[in-house]
Amino acid sequence: MGYGPEAVAHAADGKTVFVSGAVPGDTVAAELTEDGPRFSRARTVEVVEPSADRVVPECPYATLCGGCPWAALSYPRQAIEKRQNVVSSLVRLGHFPADEAEHLVAQTVTPGKPWGYRNKVELAVGTTNGRLTLGMHAAASDSVVKVKECKLLQKKFQGSVKSVSGAMGYLANSHGLQLERVGIRASARTNELEVALWGPSGPFPRAQVAKVLADSTKMTSLVRVMQKGPAKARKIAGVERLSGKGSWGERIGSETMRVSAPSFFQVNTAGAEKIVELVLEGLAPDDDDEAMDLYCGAGTFTIPLARRVGFVSAVESYGPAVRDLRRNLESARLDNVDAVGGDAGREFPDTDADIIVVDPPRAGLAADVVRQLSEQPARAIAYVSCDPATLARDLARFREAGTFKPVSVTPVDLFPQTFHVEDVCILRRA
Template sequence: MKLTIESMTYGADGLAHADNGKAVFVQGAVAGDTVEAEVVQDGKSFMRARTTEILEPSPNRIQPPCTFVGICGGCSWGNLSRTAQLAAKEQNLRSTLERIGKFAPELADELVQPICHTKDDWGYRNKIELEPTVVNGRVRLGMHGVDPSKIVTVDMCPLFDKRFPKALKSVVGALNYLSGSHDLGLERVGIRASRRTKALEVALWTPTGSFPRSQVSRVLADAAHPTSIVRVMSKGEKKARRVSKVEMLAGEGSWTENIAEDQ
């Protein structure tokens, strides 16, 4: 099926329309692309499709600095220029106000102000969350893929704060090393950074119970030099786990950020 992508939707897909007028949500394409796509779901009111070939690339399509764009789910619009991304977000907001909120177009124009955005196209995100998997008895950490059933192992993220370019690799390496001799019981790992306060926190989500606190603190401190290491303990059923306690393992025990200053 040959399609021309008209706009970006909420999430990763581009929006096109089939010859019969049915909306098609297309994975792997950006606004302005003309693509060959394979239908993966044909519903009553819409279809979902996957790009198999880019026939004519959009003038707003870019070559991103991350090789995992389109595989990792962390930057689903990474192939689209920043200017086009901002325009798409603004248009999505206007569309939501008009279609769902029933606002008149004139009122939507009045309400929607220019987007406040960072100066940098990349290297501005202050948070990374990693999901653990066990491979050959060792913990591997990665990000959820575009396919949510898959975990993509990475050791860098160009979107993460550029003041801490080695933080992700250091944390992943340290926890992989520790997993060789300890059962950490990791459920999730968070890394937060601030270019303004220079704070760097590593948060480890685990069940309640015994934990090699001193070894984890020492190895993470030597590898990543964080200002804070905390353990977030949770309990309950997997789909409804709740935080029972937050334990400071090293450093300040919290992460700080300044807001409403330079973007």
């Protein structure tokens, strides 16, 4: 498998061909869809001889919906392919020697169930025959697939997809609602379910929407997330509580956190717990340590760090997440954290940290952040990455700076049935 939904084959002349609808070991009849100078693309027309690793997906919508592109691949083989994608990125993009990359990257950790693991799904909004419909993004087009349930969502809440999409479809068409997407967050640990309605600001039938959704699903929070600006650069104009708590609560380890609808939180709670465990194990925090947590979000790493060290400098650029962080610190009764709102590069803490956590978005670390980290006297850095390509690039930058070197990379499968993988990389002073 490549780092994407397609399997990799080679033509007789050696050219790489990315084949949709195939898994490693398949013999397929495929139709060429794109023939470029460096690589080609094809789609599977018929599986002539199935691979030993081909399985029947648990979800009946897997071939239609874009959310489970690896669903036809056995779960043990998914773990193998994800590790190989990480190794390949280190070699191709980070220019690590192949034997060093193989040594660095551990076997993929699979912390939870291959299905029913997600605490969040988002419903796409489309139009069918002039009527608004809600469902999942289609795999091969911009259309929306109507579904009765999502097998990736925690089992207890899978039926909420049908309930919420039906209710909002009715409301949108009868009241002319402008919706861009609908988020559902659910926790089997706290029994909380939040529905978030994303769209532009303006008049809104608040009471009617709250009543219809309350009749259709057992939600604990209903919020409206209002946005402004062009489609590719949407900004949050405000979050309005329509009913219930106005935020979503989840328990991770021994901590209970509250997260507002716009804030990031890992979609796999069991996987998030494993990542926290790997980070703490790799950093080995001490009571006298001073820690730094960059791109800290609502406090997934900040809070457990603050329980174990003397002081934490936490930096987060996204306003809603900063507010969630401060609220979570107050609830946890922790006063040894300096929570700073701002860009990690511009608001880089003026302190000498002993241990550091960085959990950047998919774009990875800016070059100036790598430089500033490399000037720290810390004994170790835990780099949590959601993209093998940007991790490989940043590790090459660390290597060039010469202060820190990676000693381990552990892939953690937070996203079964997809090609995505989370990595925990531990770097120590060279």
